[in-house]
Amino acid sequence: MENILQEIAYMKQLNIVLFCLIAAHCSLKAQVKSASKSIKPAGTQSKQTIDSRQMGNGKKVYDLYCQACHQADGNGVPRLNPPLSGTVYVNGSKTRLIDIVLKGLNTPLEINGEEYENPMAAHDFLTDQQIADVLTFVRNSFGNKSGPVTIAEVKKQRAKK
Amino acid sequence: MPFLTVVAQKQPDVPIKLPAGFSSQIVASNFGRVRHIAVNANGDLYMKLDRLVNGKGIYRLRDKNKDGIMEDTLAFGNYTGTGIGIYRGYLYATSDEAIYRYQLDANQDIVNPDKPEIVVSGLLNQRQHASKSITFDLAGNIYVNIGAPSNVCQEKDRQKGSLGMTPCPILENAGGIWQFSTAKLNQKLADGVRYATGMRNALGIDWNTEVNDLYVTIHGRDMLFQDFPEMYDQKRGAELPSETFYRVKKGDDCGWPYIHWDHFQNKKILNPEYGGDGKKEGAPNAISPLVGFPGHMAPNALLMYNGNQFPDKYKHGAFIAFHGSWNRTPEPQEGFYVVFVPMKNGVPTGKWEVFADGFSGMSPVTNLSAAKHRPTGLTMGPDGAVYVSDDKAGYVWKISYKK
Numbered sequence: 034m035e036n037i038l039q040e041i042a043y044m045k046q047l048n049i050v051l052f053c054l055i056a057a058h059c060s061l062k063a064q065v066k067s068a069s070k071s072i073k074p075a076g077t078q079s080k081q082t083i084d085s086r087q088m089g090n091g092k093k094v095y096d097l098y099c100q101a102c103h104q105a106d107g108n109g110v111p112r113l114n115p116p117l118s119g120t121v122y123v124n125g126s127k128t129r130l131i132d133i134v135l136k137g138l139n140t141p142l143e144i145n146g147e148e149y150e151n152p153m154a155a156h157d158f159l160t161d162q163q164i165a166d167v168l169t170f171v172r173n174s175f176g177n178k179s180g181p182v183t184i185a186e187v188k189k190q191r192a193k194k
Numbered sequence: 195m196p197f198l199t200v201v202a203q204k205q206p207d208v209p210i211k212l213p214a215g216f217s218s219q220i221v222a223s224n225f226g227r228v229r230h231i232a233v234n235a236n237g238d239l240y241m242k243l244d245r246l247v248n249g250k251g252i253y254r255l256r257d258k259n260k261d262g263i264m265e266d267t268l269a270f271g272n273y274t275g276t277g278i279g280i281y282r283g284y285l286y287a288t289s290d291e292a293i294y295r296y297q298l299d300a301n302q303d304i305v306n307p308d309k310p311e312i313v314v315s316g317l318l319n320q321r322q323h324a325s326k327s328i329t330f331d332l333a334g335n336i337y338v339n340i341g342a343p344s345n346v347c348q349e350k351d352r353q354k355g356s357l358g359m360t361p362c363p364i365l366e367n368a369g370g371i372w373q374f375s376t377a378k379l380n381q382k383l384a385d386g387v388r389y390a391t392g393m394r395n396a397l398g399i400d401w402n403t404e405v406n407d408l409y410v411t412i413h414g415r416d417m418l419f420q421d422f423p424e425m426y427d428q429k430r431g432a433e434l435p436s437e438t439f440y441r442v443k444k445g446d447d448c449g450w451p452y453i454h455w456d457h458f459q460n461k462k463i464l465n466p467e468y469g470g471d472g473k474k475e476g477a478p479n480a481i482s483p484l485v486g487f488p489g490h491m492a493p494n495a496l497l498m499y500n501g502n503q504f505p506d507k508y509k510h511g512a513f514i515a516f517h518g519s520w521n522r523t524p525e526p527q528e529g530f531y532v533v534f535v536p537m538k539n540g541v542p543t544g545k546w547e548v549f550a551d552g553f554s555g556m557s558p559v560t561n562l563s564a565a566k567h568r569p570t571g572l573t574m575g576p577d578g579a580v581y582v583s584d585d586k587a588g589y590v591w592k593i594s595y596k597k
Contacts, residue, residue, distance in 0.1 A: 101420050101521045108563035110520040111586070112227075112244070116563075137353075141321065150321045154352040 083173050091170025094163045107175030113151045115144040118175035131190040161187040208555040208566045218591045225588030229276035230571040236302045242278040270307035276325035288326035290319040314381045318368045323395040341395035342369035346415045347451035354421045358467035392447040398496030404510045405540035408442045411493035425472040432522040436486030449480030457486030491529030492517035495572040503578025504595050511537045515569035526558035
């Protein structure tokens with residue numbers, strides 16, 4: 034029975050999450066905002082205005098490199114690819130978010146009470162401008178209202194590598 | 195505490211569509227991530243959950259008072275996972291690392307639900323493609339899928355521009371089907387036999403008793419369009435590579451990661467990470483599938499039908515549960531149905547057809563997150579009825595035929 038106990042301990046370590054019946058409904062139902070409209074940030078997280086051109090360019094990068102896994106509505110794929118709506122990984126620390134794009138991510142991680150299997154590849158081949166654009170788009174779409182990411186912020190993170 | 199419904203619903207919110215003469219009944223609902231399922235000779239339904247419900251990962255539903263509704267619930271096993279099956283007096287269930295079993299007594303009750311035996315442990319679990327689905331032959335062996343924790347065995351997994359590794363080191367302890375004896379306990383990988391290789395993730399697995407051979411369905415690779423837009427446009431990348439259905443003999447190689455199956459060209463096409471251009475063939479020694487289905491539909495379960503309830507056409511044919519795609523985006527998603535492949539003597543005798551449809555509750559599915567149900571498991575009851583499970587909302591349907 035020792036093996037079972039070890040496995041249980043291992044699963045606990047991995048933070049196997051508790052059942053949440055309404056998880057599927059927890060995610061925000063926001064749609065991708067039209068790229069041509071300027072998004073006016075509401076709420077207290079950001080007082081900065083979002084450049085509609087940056088949003089449009091960000092959507093182009095998103096459609097090409099992010100959409101397949103994270104989906105057009107930013108809700109991701111259950112069990113496989115995490116959602117981008119309403120998570121601290123998108124709306125929280127910008128340096129952490131920039132690092133995820135630059136270095137990828139393949140560690141067990143709980144996002145809004147769920148775990149996701151697929152690794153994210155490093156996207157360091159994108160330019161500083163592309164990363165700033167796409168992260169600005171992601172942080173201000175799918176119900177997120179978290180302000181822009183600047184080229185300078187991306188440049189600074191990339192230099193830290 | 196989640197609210198669990200085990201009673202049959204008279205008016206299901208998502209009616210599924212079936213051929214004439216068939217009807218369906220919802221026998222379980224709201225169990226969350228119900229992966230594979232098994233039905234015992236007495237009609238008990240076992241569900242393996244990939245997320246614990248009230249701390250338990252296996253649920254048994256039983257119709258105690260024989261009124262056609264499985265009102266009695268037994269929950270046990272505090273691990274998540276996918277595989278489940280009943281064989282020679284034992285219930286087998288898998289976590290993503292191990293195969294457990296529970297003895298059944300003469301009344302088909304679990305002798306000791308809290309103390310399973312360990313058949314095999316230490317199987318590779320690197321999260322990606324970690325589900326361990328199982329089946330059994332007629333000679334006392336269990337077969338387990340050990341999926342490759344990788345898309346196409348690149349030096350850097352899923353990294354655009356990263357080359358494929360030759361030979362692919364993953365194939366040593368994953369990317370295939372392993373065979374173990376059910377007569378031994380506490381086995382490790384080395385105690386088993388790598389029965390067949392070159393499989394990215396053979397989540398659908400069943401033994402064909404008509405011809406005494408193993409059959410599998412395999413999830414094909416991702417990202418042909420995203421990583422190689424110069425070779426595969428958006429539509430082609432949505433259709434390719436094929437999802438595949440194989441007959442597998444001991445020692446067979448299905449060609450992953452070097453090739454993918456292309457059901458338009460009917461060829462094993464060299465993957466671009468290995469120098470392919472969309473036309474060059476590869477892996478000359480690899481076997482070809484019996485059927486190549488449209489891409490990314492995710493064949494999560496296989497049932498070789500040997501029952502007597504369904505019309506003759508279905509005897510010895512294959513039912514395949516397609517979970518439904520995600521990486522056809524931005525094209526509409528496809529799948530979310532159960533397919534039938536007519537077969538005799540172990541080979542297809544006609545074209546595949548959609549057997550049970552409508553699980554997603556919408557058409558087309560443009561946002562995967564809106565799909566109501568996703569077929570994941572298949573099994574047959576003692577009366578020849580077919581059961582379909584769903585890991586989105588935790589439903590199980592029983593499909594019956596009446597002349």
